[in-house]
Every structure is written in C-alpha cells, then in structure tokens.
Amino acid sequence: MLLMLMAMATTTMVVMRNHELGRRNPTRKGTS
Incomplete structure (x- = not known):
C-alpha cells in the first residue's frame, strides 16, 4: 500500500x- x-x-x-x-519551452512542444 505504501509503495x-x-x-x-x-x-x-x-x-x-x-x-x-x-509550458516554459513552447518550442519543444512539437518534439514530444
């Protein structure tokens, strides 16, 4: 349970x- x-x-x-x-790096949104 704890695990x-x-x-x-x-x-x-x-x-x-x-x-x-x-959100901080909008340029990397398309890569992932």
Whole structure:
C-alpha cells in the first residue's frame, strides 16, 4: 500500500514537472 502511494506521488511529481517544462519551452512542444 505504501509503495503504491509513493509510486503515485512520484508519477504525479514527474508529470507536473514535465507539464511545467513544456509550458516554459513552447518550442519543444512539437518534439514530444
């Protein structure tokens, strides 16, 4: 249960980070 929560939290953090990076660099939006 704890491992699942940690994995979910990590995934959320990565997704949010990628979203912010994509918003900051509009030129790289087409590549990914």
